[in-house]
Amino acid sequence: MKIYIAKEAGFCFGVNKAIETAYCEKQKTTVPIYTLGPLIHNNQVIDRLSKNEIVSVDDLERLKPGDTVVIRSHGVSKEVYDYAESLNLNVVDATCPYVKKVHNIVQKHCQKGNLIIIVGDKNHPEIIGVNGWCLDYSIIVSHPDDIENIHFNGKIIVIAQTTLMYDVYKSILNKIYDRFKDVLVYNTICSATSERQNSAADLSKDVDFMIIIGGKHSSNTKKLLEISKINCPNSIHIETKEDLVMKELKKYDKIGLTAGASTPEWIINEVVDKLINEGEGILMHDNSAMSELMEQFDETYNVPRTGKVVFGKIVMIGKDELIVNIGYKADGIIPRKEISTIESFDLDKEFTVDQEIEAVVVKKDNGEGNVLLSILRIQSKKDWEDLENAYTNKEIITIRIDRVVKGGLTAFYKQIKGFVPASHINMRFVDNLKTFEGKEVEVEIIEFNRKKNKLVFSRKNLLKKQHEENMNEAWSKIEIDKIMTGVVRRFTDFGAFIDLGGIDGLLHVSEISWGKVNKPQDVLKKNQEIEVKILNFKREDNKVSLSMKQITTNPWETVEERYLPEEEYDGKITSLTDFGAFVELEPGLEGLVHVSQISEERVEKPTDVLEVGQSIKVKVLEINKEESRIKLSMK
Numbered sequence: 001m002k003i004y005i006a007k008e009a010g011f012c013f014g015v016n017k018a019i020e021t022a023y024c025e026k027q028k029t030t031v032p033i034y035t036l037g038p039l040i041h042n043n044q045v046i047d048r049l050s051k052n053e054i055v056s057v058d059d060l061e062r063l064k065p066g067d068t069v070v071i072r073s074h075g076v077s078k079e080v081y082d083y084a085e086s087l088n089l090n091v092v093d094a095t096c097p098y099v100k101k102v103h104n105i106v107q108k109h110c111q112k113g114n115l116i117i118i119v120g121d122k123n124h125p126e127i128i129g130v131n132g133w134c135l136d137y138s139i140i141v142s143h144p145d146d147i148e149n150i151h152f153n154g155k156i157i158v159i160a161q162t163t164l165m166y167d168v169y170k171s172i173l174n175k176i177y178d179r180f181k182d183v184l185v186y187n188t189i190c191s192a193t194s195e196r197q198n199s200a201a202d203l204s205k206d207v208d209f210m211i212i213i214g215g216k217h218s219s220n221t222k223k224l225l226e227i228s229k230i231n232c233p234n235s236i237h238i239e240t241k242e243d244l245v246m247k248e249l250k251k252y253d254k255i256g257l258t259a260g261a262s263t264p265e266w267i268i269n270e271v272v273d274k275l276i277n278e279g280e281g282i283l284m285h286d287n288s289a290m291s292e293l294m295e296q297f298d299e300t301y302n303v304p305r306t307g308k309v310v311f312g313k314i315v316m317i318g319k320d321e322l323i324v325n326i327g328y329k330a331d332g333i334i335p336r337k338e339i340s341t342i343e344s345f346d347l348d349k350e351f352t353v354d355q356e357i358e359a360v361v362v363k364k365d366n367g368e369g370n371v372l373l374s375i376l377r378i379q380s381k382k383d384w385e386d387l388e389n390a391y392t393n394k395e396i397i398t399i400r401i402d403r404v405v406k407g408g409l410t411a412f413y414k415q416i417k418g419f420v421p422a423s424h425i426n427m428r429f430v431d432n433l434k435t436f437e438g439k440e441v442e443v444e445i446i447e448f449n450r451k452k453n454k455l456v457f458s459r460k461n462l463l464k465k466q467h468e469e470n471m472n473e474a475w476s477k478i479e480i481d482k483i484m485t486g487v488v489r490r491f492t493d494f495g496a497f498i499d500l501g502g503i504d505g506l507l508h509v510s511e512i513s514w515g516k517v518n519k520p521q522d523v524l525k526k527n528q529e530i531e532v533k534i535l536n537f538k539r540e541d542n543k544v545s546l547s548m549k550q551i552t553t554n555p556w557e558t559v560e561e562r563y564l565p566e567e568e569y570d571g572k573i574t575s576l577t578d579f580g581a582f583v584e585l586e587p588g589l590e591g592l593v594h595v596s597q598i599s600e601e602r603v604e605k606p607t608d609v610l611e612v613g614q615s616i617k618v619k620v621l622e623i624n625k626e627e628s629r630i631k632l633s634m635k
Helices: 013-026 043-051 078-086 097-111 125-132 144-149 166-179 191-204 219-231 265-277 289-300 376-392 460-476 555-562
Strands: 002-005 033-036 054-057 068-071 090-093 115-119 139-141 156-160 183-185 209-213 235-238 254-259 282-284 309-317 321-325 332-335 356-363 371-374 397-405 408-413 416-421 440-449 454-458 483-492 495-499 504-508 529-538 543-547 568-577 580-586 589-594 615-624 629-633
Touching: 002 265, 013 033, 013 043, 013 054, 013 068, 013 097, 043 054, 068 078, 078 090, 078 125, 097 115, 097 125, 097 156, 115 125, 115 166, 144 166, 156 166, 166 183, 191 209, 191 219, 191 254, 209 219, 209 265, 219 235, 219 254, 254 265, 265 282, 321 356, 356 376, 371 376, 376 408, 376 416, 376 440, 397 416, 440 460, 454 460, 504 529, 555 589, 580 615, 589 615
Parallel strands: 002 254, 002 282, 033 054, 033 068, 068 090, 115 139, 115 156, 156 183, 209 235, 209 254, 332 371, 416 454, 504 543, 589 629
Antiparallel strands: 309 321, 309 356, 321 332, 356 371, 397 408, 397 440, 408 416, 440 454, 483 495, 483 529, 495 504, 529 543, 568 580, 568 615, 580 589, 615 629
16 A cells, blocks of 8 residues: 655644644633634644633633633634624734735725625635625625626625635636626635645545545535545545544555645644554655665666756757757657747747757656657746746836737737736727737736746736826926927817827817917817917816917007007908997907998998908007907998
8 A cells, every 4th residue: 555645735824823823822821712613623623722721612702801812714704803802802813814815805895885706605604704894795605606696787806715616716707707897806715725625636636545634624625525536536534543444445556645724734644654554554755765766776877857957959950849869868859839838939940950958858758769858848937037036026027919818918928928907908998909919018017926827917007107207207397387389189179188298288269369269170280289388287186278379479469559540451250240340350359340330321230231251441440458449440
């Protein structure tokens, strides 16, 4: 019987922290301390805690003022904290940091009025606690069909129980994305949970029998059992070594072993010892004497071990592969998929025969007697290190946009594939994302997870910073009465907006000319460059008032110098009333021809003899500069 232990098994960080916190608090006092609910879902650990006077209670009312109560890693609602404070209890918070993060998320979005959907078990203490931080107004779902009953038009926030299986979360998320448009998803599944689940899945594929150790009420232990049974139907759940039936196990050659996050190391060791002593088992692990012996043999005879970095020369360049001499009896083969992630990558352009390269061994034998190598995996490691530095130091990097996919665009930093959400490609909504395909753009990294190969870029964040810098520079140039050059960008009924180099100012229709302007389009053209004067501005409101006419002289200021009484001038009729006609002598300068001054003959109505737009000769009778009036005569 060979015994294999999963790479990730037993206590997670949150549970371990809670137990250490409880023991630490007990050392401070000679009286018992309490935990609100079982500290972990493991009866054996609870018994040990109880013997050390760390007692589980379900009701705070049982405690007296001054007693110490430890909040377990599952966390509780805000209402419980407030209640404990009202009872004058000494509260020690051992809530798992991952769960605490979820509390902060739901509280923030609850205050904003967003709908919160929690994916998980509504009866689990963690979910009960989380729900309390959004005033119990969340919707808790555990199956994709639950989404059908939700009706909401606003923003939806989605979080998950930290111990949830990712496949379950993904199936529910797909349903949410199908039904709603404005969705913000937080992947709050604990990395320790996913690591244990992935480790259990991997091990269960290679063994004949799987043993999952953990408390019978432990949610994450039950999930490990479900996952293991997919690959290994012979999977069982036990709490301690006493649950093992050795005569049933002896018929299996390979036995795998994993444990839930609530299982301490001493329980795991007891199970392993029983398998070794009573089942004549052999513990198999990477540091075994056999592994060390094989490594020494490989080094001595230059056998290319998996994961070993080798150097060689290219001896042939094929259409989809490189053949490399690595100084071994067999050649090294590097297929296209182990060279580049870029489909259009041209091997002939990038490599030459006799070129020395560095590669890593993927397999000692690719099935045809050759050694399977990879350049990509070495380069990827370096690229990931560069990306991690850029993310940590908030550096700007250049990526190449690949193609449009659901929700955004895929992009590459060298050989590493990432994602640009549609909302992060530009500051404003982009109707056609395909215009970015094939382009190189500068971005920031907003999400980085090397273990999950997750990389999310934002061009919008960078553009925002650049825009703010441009705006600050533009505002520094704005001064009242300053004359600036701007470009006409768009029109409204009441004026035109002028680009002053990052800031749009309003040129009101009344400030375009001293003369009457009905529509700004009558005088200005789009993209026309003009000079304007700053009349006023309010930076806090992002408003600037402009004038064109005030750059020129008001015609009324010099009217007496240019127009003389009893002299004749050309004019154009701009409007007709019952008492006369208004005549424009030049833009901004109008005079009135009274009805009695139109003709020697009696005129009843000006409209009987005159038309708007008609050019006429007039004589100046009187000028009143102070009141901006000119009396004119035709007769």
